Structures are given as C-alpha cells and as structure tokens.
Amino acid sequence: xxxxxxxxxxxxxxxxxxxxxxxxxxxxxxxxxxxxxxxxxxxxxxxxxxxxxxxxxxxxxxxxxxxxxxxxxxxxxxxxxxxxxxxxxxxxxxxxxxxxxxxxxxxxxxxxxxxxxxxxxxxxxxxxxxxxxxxxxxxxxxxxxxxxxxxxxxxxxxxxxxxxxxxxxxxxxxxxxxxxxxxxxxxxxxxxxxxxxxxxxxxxxxxxxxxxxxxxxxxxxxxxxxxxxxxxxxxxxxxxxxxxxxxxxxxxxxxxxxxxxxxxxxxxxxxxxxxxxxxxxxxxxxxxxxxxxxxxxxxxxxxxxxxxxxxxxxxxxxxxxxxxxxxxxxxxxxxxxxxxxxxxxxxxxxxxxxxxxxxxxxxxxxxxxxxxxxxxxxxxxxxx
Amino acid sequence: xxxxxxxxxxxxxxxxxxxxxxxxxxxxxxxxxxxxxxxxxxxxxxxxxxxxxxxxxxxxxxxxxxxxxxxxx
Ligand SMILES: [Zn+2]
Numbered sequence: 276x277x278x279x280x281x282x283x284x285x286x287x288x289x290x291x292x293x294x295x296x297x298x299x300x301x302x303x304x305x306x307x308x309x310x311x312x313x314x315x316x317x318x319x320x321x322x323x324x325x326x327x328x329x330x331x332x333x334x335x336x337x338x339x340x341x342x343x344x345x346x347x348x349x350x351x352x353x354x355x356x357x358x359x360x361x362x363x364x365x366x367x368x369x370x371x372x373x374x375x376x377x378x379x380x381x382x383x384x385x386x387x388x389x390x391x392x393x394x395x396x397x398x399x400x401x402x403x404x405x406x407x408x409x410x411x412x413x414x415x416x417x418x419x420x421x422x423x424x425x426x427x428x429x430x431x432x433x434x435x436x437x438x439x440x441x442x443x444x445x446x447x448x449x450x451x452x453x454x455x456x457x458x459x460x461x462x463x464x465x466x467x468x469x470x471x472x473x474x475x476x477x478x479x480x481x482x483x484x485x486x487x488x489x490x491x492x493x494x495x496x497x498x499x500x501x502x503x504x505x506x507x508x509x510x511x512x513x514x515x516x517x518x519x520x521x522x523x524x525x526x527x528x529x530x531x532x533x534x535x536x537x538x539x540x541x542x543x544x545x546x547x548x549x550x551x552x553x554x555x556x557x558x559x560x561x562x563x564x565x566x567x568x569x570x571x572x573x574x575x576x577x578x579x580x581x582x583x584x585x586x587x588x589x590x591x592x593x594x595x596x597x598x599x600x601x602x603x604x605x606x607x608x609x610x611x612x613x614x615x616x617x618x619x620x621x622x623x624x625x626x627x628x629x630x631x632x633x634x635x636x637x638x639x640x641x642x643x644x645x646x647x648x649x650x651x652x653x654x655x656x657x658x659x
Numbered sequence: 660x661x662x663x664x665x666x667x668x669x670x671x672x673x674x675x676x677x678x679x680x681x682x683x684x685x686x687x688x689x690x691x692x693x694x695x696x697x698x699x700x701x702x703x704x705x706x707x708x709x710x711x712x713x714x715x716x717x718x719x720x721x722x723x724x725x726x727x728x729x730x731x732x
Contacts (some may be wrong), residue, residue: 285712
C-alpha cells in the first residue's frame with residue numbers, strides 16, 4: 276500500500292469520550308461562523324484527505340507553499356488550505372475557538388488558533404493560478420476573500436458524511452477496502468460528468484495497467500447547467516452494474532471545491548488520491564483548467580518537475596482526440612484510427628447535453644442506454 | 660566541510676555512470692547524481708511505510724465495522 280503523503284494519515288476526528296469532552300468545552304468557547312466550503316475543507320483535513328495537514332495553513336507553511344510548492348517540512352504542496360477573516364480581531368489569537376457551519380446548530384470543530392496574518396493575494400494568486408488576472412474564477416475568489424488568514428490545528432466534532440454517506444468514505448476506509456481486495460496498484464479517475472463511452476474506454480484501458488480503478492466524482496459547488504451530483508452518482512452506479520467487473524472498480528465521492536488552478540491543482544488532486552490509497556491518477560488534457568490560462572499538457576508535464584519527484588503517485592495520460600468510429604466498430608482516436616470524418620460519432624459534451632435536454636437518447640455508441648435511462652428518471656438532471 | 664555528514668557515497672558500475680551521463684545531456688538534470696537521486700526518491704516514495712500509526716487498533720476495528728455495515732467488507 277502506498278504511504279500517505281508526508282508519511283502518515285492525519286486523523287483529527289473526535290469520537291467517543293474525547294468527543295463528549297470537546298463538545299462540553301466548545302460550549303464555553305468563542306464561536307465563529309464559517310461557510311459550507313470551509314466546513315468541507317475542515318472535514319477533509321480531519322479525515323486525512325489533506326494529510327499531512329492537521330489544520331488550516333499557518334503563516335510559515337503558507338509562505339513556503341507560495342514560494343516553493345512545499346510545506347515548511349519540504350513535503351510537496353501546491354495549494355494552501357486557507358481560512359480568511361476580514362480583520363485581525365475577527366477571531367481571538369492564541370485561543371481555542373469553536374467553528375460553526377452557517378445555519379447549523381451543532382458545532383463543527385474546535386480550531387486552536389496559532390496565528391493570524393496578512394496575506395499578499397496577488398503573490399498567492401500568481402503562485403497558485405499562474406496569473407493575477409481577476410477574470411480567472413480562482414483569482415477572483417482570492418481577491419474577494421478577507422485580508423487576513425488564520426492558521427491552526429482543527430479537531431472535528433461533527434463528522435457528518437452528508438447525503439451520500441455510503442459513498443463518502445475517508446482515506447483510512449478506502450485503504451482498508453483496497454487492501455481487502457488485494458489491489459497493489461489503484462488508479463484514480465476524477466470526474467464531474469455523467470459517463471459516456473469515451474470515459475468507459477479510457478477507464479477500461481487503464482484497468483489493463485492497474486489492479487483497481489477508483490472512480491471519484493467531485494461533489495460540491497457547481498455551475499448552473501452542470502450535471503447534478505445525484506445524477507452523476509446514479510449514472511455511474513448503473514454503468515458499473517451493467518458493464519464493469521465489480522471486483523475491479525470502486526466508486527466513492529470527493530467533497531472538494533474546485534479551484535481551476537490547472538497544473539497546481541492536478542498535483543493537489545494527486546496528493547488527495549494518494550491519501551485515499553491510489554498509486555496512479557488519470558490526468559487529462561487541461562486537467563482542472565479554465566478558459567485558456569493553461570497549456571493543454573501543463574497539468575501532465577508538471578509531474579516531471581524534480582520538486583515533485585517525491586510525490587509517489589504517478590499520472591496516467593491516454594493521449595488522443597477520441598470519437599466512436601463506425602468503421603473500426605469501437606471508440607477510436609487520431610492515434611489509432613485511419614478512417615475519415617464520415618465514420619466518426621463525436622463525444623461532444625454540448626451535443627450530448629442538447630440531446631438529453633430534448634429528451635432524446637444519444638446513440639448507444641456514445642452513451643450506454645442504461646446510463647441514459649437513469650438520466651431520464653430525473654425531472655431536471657442539471658443544476659439550476 | 661559543511662554538509663559532509665548528510666551525504667553518503669554509493670558506488671555504481673562505471674559503464675552505467677557513463678551511459679546515464681550521456682542520457683542526461685540536454686536534460687534538466689545538472690549531474691548524474693541529481694538524476695540518480697530523483698529516480699531513487701521516486702521509487703522510494705512508492706514503497707515507504709507509514710512511520711507511526713495514527714489509528715489505534717480499536718479505531719481500525721471501528722473502521723472495519725463501519726465498512727461491514729455498508730457492505731464493503
Ligand atoms: Zn476507424
């Protein structure tokens with residue numbers, strides 16, 4: 276089994292007696308409200324998704340990440356997990372504070388506030404996103420945040436797994452599953468889409484290289500027009516049920532807010548999957564990219580840079596422009612198929628979306644009928 | 660000599676050394692040593708073990724029970 280990033284899996288989820296005592300303590304602590312996105316990050320920290328992090332990023336680690344893509348210990352890290360506040364007195368420094376998720380009665384976590392510091396948003400944006408252009412959604416998000424960051428370790432009080440409990444395992448749990456199945460090599464596939472035949476072909480190609488495939492849709496904030504989380508999960512369940520060797524594939528969600536940081540985010544995605552127990556991750560063209568801020572292969576090439584040599588998890592890229600070729604009678608690409616355009620059926624996302632909106636079934640060469648049948652069960656499969 | 664104590668010498672066959680020297684010409688590696696360290700780190704990172712266990716036996720037992728309940732084990 277691949278070692279977690281930085282050597283050991285973080286576990287800051289309180290249970291049993293420790294939880295009861297912490298809940299008692301929390302009642303007497305100053306309370307600070309946090310949004311659901313920060314709550315997601317806090318849960319990820321506590322469950323070990325962001326191992327070796329044990330809390331929100333303090334000043335020293337923040338500077339180190341921005342300047343050298345590594346934590347102060349030298350372990351590779353590309354995107355700081357930050358907790359921003361509008362002013363220095365928004366939270367008491369050097370004290371334990373109770374974090375409460377907006378609109379929730381139950382306390383989320385105790386944060387042991389280590390430091391509160393000013394951050395250079397432009398410098399941070401340039402390091403993480405490779406641009407300071409405020410049209411970039413991630414950069415814009417940085418500029419809109421508070422001027423101060425808070426660092427400190429967290430202890431999770433509310434280990435709520437959300438609406439997809441069965442599919443929301445933590446790294447220690449997926450590792451136990453992989454071990455039980457005897458998988459020595461596991462490849463992660465990240466997605467935010469319903470599966471078409473091109474995805475299936477890619478995943479099955481990779482299954483010829485590794486013992487197990489870990490399909491992990493990213494769950495969380497989405498744009499209007501994106502497929503809904505429940506639709507993505509239900510379609511994958513149908514696909515796996517009908518077309519996959521069930522002992523070779525494992526479906527689980529990743530609650531995570533996309534940054535659209537391209538190459539730096541690809542490294543982050545790999546680190547999280549390494550913690551879940553994966554040895555490989557499928558990295559596509561313009562992975563985690565947006566607009567034309569990144570070159571098509573930037574997110575692939577970054578893995579070859581010497582400072583990421585210790586990463587352990589390796590990227591797998593299947594190159595080519597893919598379509599269904601009626602002459603080949605299979606999913607094909609410009610690297611495998613000599614036939615002309617007249618034989619090709621395209622995997623265009625826009626086209627598939629349009630057919631679905633009109634209630635029309637995409638051709639079975641493009642989408643499995645069982646997958647489309649699941650989509651049809653939803654009144655509106657898209658985020659509104 | 661500064662830094663002497665945190666480095667050790669490893670012997671490799673000279674033909675291999677010469678071959679790597681040729682391989683890394685015009686690459687981003689400054690020396691055979693840089694290249695060898697890169698490759699060894701890459702391999703070691705896949706095979707190293709957790710230094711110490713964060714999860715107690717009892718906690719791991721709870722993890723297994725949870726996975727049983729969900730039907731995964
Ligand atoms: Zn063809």
